[in-house]
Amino acid sequence: MNELGKIFVSFFKIGLFTFGGGYAMMPLFRQELIEKRKYISENELIDYYSIGQCTPGVIAVNVATFTGYKIKKVLGAAIATLAIVLPSLLIIMALAGLLNTLSDNQWVAHAFAGIRIGVIALILKEVVVLFKKAVETKFQLILFLLVLFLLFCIHLSAVSVVLLAACAGFFKRLKDK
Amino acid sequence: MVYGVLFWEFFKIGLFAIGGGMVTIPFLFDLTKKYDWFSAEELTNMIAVSQSTPGPVGVNMATYAGFQTAGIGGGIIATLGLVLPSVIIVIMVSKLLSHYKDNLWIKEIMSSIRPAVVALILLAGFELLKLSVHDLFSIIFAVAFFLLVYFLKKSPIFYIILSAVLGVLFKL
Numbered sequence: 001m002n003e004l005g006k007i008f009v010s011f012f013k014i015g016l017f018t019f020g021g022g023y024a025m026m027p028l029f030r031q032e033l034i035e036k037r038k039y040i041s042e043n044e045l046i047d048y049y050s051i052g053q054c055t056p057g058v059i060a061v062n063v064a065t066f067t068g069y070k071i072k073k074v075l076g077a078a079i080a081t082l083a084i085v086l087p088s089l090l091i092i093m094a095l096a097g098l099l100n101t102l103s104d105n106q107w108v109a110h111a112f113a114g115i116r117i118g119v120i121a122l123i124l125k126e127v128v129v130l131f132k133k134a135v136e137t138k139f140q141l142i143l144f145l146l147v148l149f150l151l152f153c154i155h156l157s158a159v160s161v162v163l164l165a166a167c168a169g170f171f172k173r174l175k176d177k
Numbered sequence: 178m179v180y181g182v183l184f185w186e187f188f189k190i191g192l193f194a195i196g197g198g199m200v201t202i203p204f205l206f207d208l209t210k211k212y213d214w215f216s217a218e219e220l221t222n223m224i225a226v227s228q229s230t231p232g233p234v235g236v237n238m239a240t241y242a243g244f245q246t247a248g249i250g251g252g253i254i255a256t257l258g259l260v261l262p263s264v265i266i267v268i269m270v271s272k273l274l275s276h277y278k279d280n281l282w283i284k285e286i287m288s289s290i291r292p293a294v295v296a297l298i299l300l301a302g303f304e305l306l307k308l309s310v311h312d313l314f315s316i317i318f319a320v321a322f323f324l325l326v327y328f329l330k331k332s333p334i335f336y337i338i339l340s341a342v343l344g345v346l347f348k349l
Binding site: 015016017018025051052054055056057058059060061062065066069070074077078081084085087088089091092093095096097099100107110111112113114115116117118119120121122123124125126127128130131133134135137139140141143144147148151152157158159161162164165166168169170172173176 | 189191192193194195196197198199201202203204207218221222224225226227228230231232233234235236237240241244245249252253256259260262263264266267268270271281282285286287288289290291292293294295296297298299300301302303305306308309310315318319322323325326327336337339340341342343344345347348349
């Protein structure tokens with residue numbers, strides 16, 4: 001198999017066998033990309049994650065793009081990205097059709113009522129975990145509270161608060177300099 | 178032309194959702210208010226399915242939302258729209274990597290965006306809470322489940338399955 005074929009297989013496998021996304025995918029990335037294929041080093045994986053955290057988009061996809069680019073430039077990046085996304089596309093579209101026809105069933109409705117609460121708990125846990133990482137300084141805490149206020153009381157959109165926070169960071173740096 | 182609008186909306190999500198798949202949730206909620214593609218309740222189900230099927234959660238949610246809106250073509254278009262901005266940006270960042278990492282301006286801006294992102298996810302959690310929790314029993318259930326998730330470190334799949342089973346048992 002040529003290099004591009006190997007890239008495709010590696011990332012397809014990662015997309016197929018990981019649940020949860022983000023940090024939950026790190027063990028498989030490590031096993032496949034560092035230990036098996038030796039495409040990247042341990043430090044590179046961590047770098048990709050931290051940059052992926054700060055660049056737009058899904059982190060796992062960012063890691064795939066980074067790694068693909070490192071091995072085979074733009075073509076490698078495209079192949080790796082396509083391969084990590086493909087299992088999701090196939091599985092979700094197969095399941096979605098099925099779930100739509102099942103949604104009138106009462107058991108399914110009860111199960112989803114339970115799942116909705118389960119998902120809320122998972123999201124709130126994510127908030128606690130992320131808060132510890134993202135809010136370390138007084139400035140960041142003020143920003144966090146300010147954004148909360150803007151979201152809950154003035155109903156600003158997600159895009160506008162991200163842009164506002166970016167401006168706040170820009171002006172803080174301007175002032176500190 | 179629903180494909181065009183779908184592509185543009187998900188392209189914007191892919192461009193502005195900084196911090197990973199969970200961050201796309203508040204943007205998807207904005208879509209439920211702006212279009213009649215899917216309701217907030219349907220979105221909650223999509224999030225649950227996306228967390229319990231393989232692959233990155235953000236990609237799963239985009240595929241599902243796109244599929245719900247416009248069938249198979251919609252699923253593909255939405256996923257493409259979501260992924261495209263990050264592919265372009267990551268390729269550019271890869272080229273600039275060494276300069277980019279030590280730039281203090283970028284660092285300051287990124288560390289200011291992160292708290293905003295956490296607030297966005299918290300808002301998404303509350304929006305879901307308003308929809309799914311309406312009586313004393315569901316409040317108790319939600320609090321108990323949060324404590325379980327927080328202290329017992331199991332995989333999300335475990336909790337999704339457990340919450341489904343409990344939902345059926347207690348006829349939530």
